[in-house]
Amino acid sequence: MPTPYDEMWEKLNLDLTAHEGLLQVLGKFYGDIYLTQEGRLKGMEYLDFVLSEVHGLRIKEIQEAKAQGRKVIGTFCVFVPEELVLAADAVCVGLCAGAEIGKESAEKILPRNTCALIKSFVGFKLSRLCPYIESCDLVVGETTCDGKKKAYEIFEEYAPVYVMEIPQMKQACDRDLWKAEVRRFKERIEAIAGKEITAAKLREAIKLVNRRRQVLQRLNQLRAAVPTPISGRDVLLINQISFYDDPVRFTAKIGELCDELEKRVKAGEGVVPPETPRLMLSGCPMAVPNWKLPFIVESSGAVIVGEESCIGTRNIRDLVDESGDTLEEMLDALVDRYMRIDCACFTPNQERLQNIVAMAKDLEVKGVIHFALNFCQPYAIEAFKVGRALEAAGIPMLSIETDYSMEDVEQLKTRVEAFLEMVG
Amino acid sequence: MGEETVTANHPLVAGIDIGSRSIELVLLQDGQVVHWDLLPTTFDPLGQCRSLLDRVRAARIVATGYGRKLLLENLDHPEITAITEILAYALGARHLFPGVRTILDIGGQDTKAIALNMDGKVAKFEMNDRCAAGTGKFLEFMAVALQVPLEKFGDFALQADRRIQINSMCTVFAESEATSLMARGESPANIAMGLHLAIVSRTVAMLRRVGVTPSVLFAGGVAHNPCIKSLLEESLGASVLVPVQPDLVGALGAAIYGQKLVAHE
Numbered sequence: 001m002p003t004p005y006d007e008m009w010e011k012l013n014l015d016l017t018a019h020e021g022l023l024q025v026l027g028k029f030y031g032d033i034y035l036t037q038e039g040r041l042k043g044m045e046y047l048d049f050v051l052s053e054v055h056g057l058r059i060k061e062i063q064e065a066k067a068q069g070r071k072v073i074g075t076f077c078v079f080v081p082e083e084l085v086l087a088a089d090a091v092c093v094g095l096c097a098g099a100e101i102g103k104e105s106a107e108k109i110l111p112r113n114t115c116a117l118i119k120s121f122v123g124f125k126l127s128r129l130c131p132y133i134e135s136c137d138l139v140v141g142e143t144t145c146d147g148k149k150k151a152y153e154i155f156e157e158y159a160p161v162y163v164m165e166i167p168q169m170k171q172a173c174d175r176d177l178w179k180a181e182v183r184r185f186k187e188r189i190e191a192i193a194g195k196e197i198t199a200a201k202l203r204e205a206i207k208l209v210n211r212r213r214q215v216l217q218r219l220n221q222l223r224a225a226v227p228t229p230i231s232g233r234d235v236l237l238i239n240q241i242s243f244y245d246d247p248v249r250f251t252a253k254i255g256e257l258c259d260e261l262e263k264r265v266k267a268g269e270g271v272v273p274p275e276t277p278r279l280m281l282s283g284c285p286m287a288v289p290n291w292k293l294p295f296i297v298e299s300s301g302a303v304i305v306g307e308e309s310c311i312g313t314r315n316i317r318d319l320v321d322e323s324g325d326t327l328e329e330m331l332d333a334l335v336d337r338y339m340r341i342d343c344a345c346f347t348p349n350q351e352r353l354q355n356i357v358a359m360a361k362d363l364e365v366k367g368v369i370h371f372a373l374n375f376c377q378p379y380a381i382e383a384f385k386v387g388r389a390l391e392a393a394g395i396p397m398l399s400i401e402t403d404y405s406m407e408d409v410e411q412l413k414t415r416v417e418a419f420l421e422m423v424g
Numbered sequence: 425m426g427e428e429t430v431t432a433n434h435p436l437v438a439g440i441d442i443g444s445r446s447i448e449l450v451l452l453q454d455g456q457v458v459h460w461d462l463l464p465t466t467f468d469p470l471g472q473c474r475s476l477l478d479r480v481r482a483a484r485i486v487a488t489g490y491g492r493k494l495l496l497e498n499l500d501h502p503e504i505t506a507i508t509e510i511l512a513y514a515l516g517a518r519h520l521f522p523g524v525r526t527i528l529d530i531g532g533q534d535t536k537a538i539a540l541n542m543d544g545k546v547a548k549f550e551m552n553d554r555c556a557a558g559t560g561k562f563l564e565f566m567a568v569a570l571q572v573p574l575e576k577f578g579d580f581a582l583q584a585d586r587r588i589q590i591n592s593m594c595t596v597f598a599e600s601e602a603t604s605l606m607a608r609g610e611s612p613a614n615i616a617m618g619l620h621l622a623i624v625s626r627t628v629a630m631l632r633r634v635g636v637t638p639s640v641l642f643a644g645g646v647a648h649n650p651c652i653k654s655l656l657e658e659s660l661g662a663s664v665l666v667p668v669q670p671d672l673v674g675a676l677g678a679a680i681y682g683q684k685l686v687a688h689e
Contacts, residue, residue: 408553411551411553417508418511418546419511421510422511422546422547
């Protein structure tokens with residue numbers, strides 16, 4: 001079926017036939033998982049719209065920005081300081097992929113025992129199905145794990161890759177390394193964008209990204225109410241979309257959604273009965289359209305009230321200090337904020353354990369489901385310590401390792417249901 | 425069946441466990457097992473469930489096992505519920521042996537290790553992932569490869585005169601490993617023993633993850649296998665309880681759950 005975007009997609013060198021198939025599958029999947037929910041907020045219509053235009057209108061906007069000379073920077077990790085990208089008037093888009101696409105092509109250049117997230121972004125590129133990657137002037141990788149690190153070396157042949165070195169510990173010398181990396185990134189962005197990042201521009205960008213984090217923090221505070229006023233799936237979607245929507249518009253729209261949510265909370269209305277077991281997810285990021293586990297959990301009679309993940313609290317918990325005046329002060333503020341990220345790539349990573357326990361207690365959850373992608377060593381191994389920390393706090397945890405395929409859905413359902421029988 | 429006096433005060437409660445290889449039915453009345461039955465799952469699990477249930481008049485049905493949702497969604501019965509195998513095994517095991525704290529269930533394609541607290545509530549559980557390595561299916565394949573009837577496979581392995589190590593737990597790779605051992609002149613009984621040892625070492629690792637507190641109950645179809653039982657006891661350094669009918673524990677637990685529901689009504 002022809003669409004108004006065909007010409008644009010063709011220019012971006014997408015495989016049009018396969019792409020049409022992808023959009024159909026995505027639409028069906030979204031319909032089943034999202035549009036069947038009852039009592040959704042009116043504000044979710046915006047998210048439905050953005051998702052339905054994920055490869056359409058948003059890509060058109062990005063192409064228009066490019067036509068005006070703005071550059072497009074793709075990222076895979078919450079460690080990449082978006083503020084620097086925005087301060088250079090460039091567009092920042094998250095490229096993390098959550099669909100089992102192009103797996104066969106990806107496995108031609110990557111070992112089979114590679115995590116689904118890596119295979120997915122490689123697969124999307126090799127099968128020419130992601131208009132975001134195709135729009136990028138620079139794709140920013142990072143050294144969070146060995147899988148990504150080595151995959152970027154191969155990916156470099158297919159896309160303009162730049163890699164940031166992420167420290168693995170949090171000592172003074174690690175901060176120095178990170179500051180040097182932030183500086184190097186700033187120079188690279190300035191060179192690509194052909195623009196100097198001034199103190200005034202950076203100040204503006206810091207505020208912009210902080211505002212988006214704050215609106216998502218507000219969303220998380222409101223959703224914590226009993227009865228739960230919004231499904232976990234919907235909140236996950238909002239977090240997912242925050243990575244590629246226009247930040248100003250997104251913040252305004254989610255602000256409106258929060259106003260609506262606030263009224264609902266005041267009226268004591270929920271999307272589920274007050275006694276519904278509350279669970280929290282913790283672990284690897286769930287990129288669009290990886291809604292598998294949240295859907296299983298919420299169709300088993302529980303509700304998700306928190307996501308301890310990069311597409312969740314890890315991305316929004318900490319703000320950048322806004323008090324800096326000089327460029328140098330602001331860069332330091334950025335460095336400090338990003339060094340607080342409690343990714344499993346750090347050792348030791350006690351902060352994450354403390355944050356998970358505190359979050360589970362604050363949200364008064366019945367249990368935590370730890371989600372690790374198969375072959376994601378940092379999170380899969382850390383799950384053991386997370387389980388111990390939660391056990392000491394009297395909070396049960398279910399540890400799940402899975403990927404983007406649907407073949408283990410029945411086994412996962414059994415585990416999740418048994419966990420609910422156990423904590424319920 | 426069908427001739428029992430069924431009154432509102434003495435309802436028949438059915439527990440049905442729809443597994444990958446077999447479907448078991450247990451019928452309780454006033455806390456007593458009054459009937460049990462078992463059929464292979466085949467390619468028509470729903471039809472097999474119907475033929476089991478058609479023979480009885482259950483006031484309430486509780487389904488468990490991987491096919492529980494299938495029955496829940498397709499069986500036209502006013503009082504049908506579903507619970508997971510984990511809960512069903514916990515309830516069934518405690519009914520048979522009130523002191524059980526650890527359950528191992530090896531079924532056709534699933535292995536489960538369940539830790540119970542003092543009150544018999546599930547405290548922790550582990551399941552194998554989507555791969556059927558180390559389950560009944562694995563034994564079935566290997567028995568075929570060694571041309572031994574499945575029911576005799578455990579006794580056959582116990583005739584081994586030495587212990588060899590089979591490294592692969594993947595059904596396909598283990599089979600090729602077994603083939604190359606045969607080519608090297610290793611006796612089939614020793615190979616069978618090696619395969620049993622491989623399952624037990626994997627299973628014990630799973631049990632250790634949930635913690636092994638006595639008494640340990642071994643259930644599921646594979647509990648019929650005497651070699652697995654004896655190797656488990658050897659590895660755990662403790663005796664392992666095996667019910668007379670280890671494949672009925674899930675169905676029994678489901679029926680007990682149903683009885684609790686009836687009591688609450």
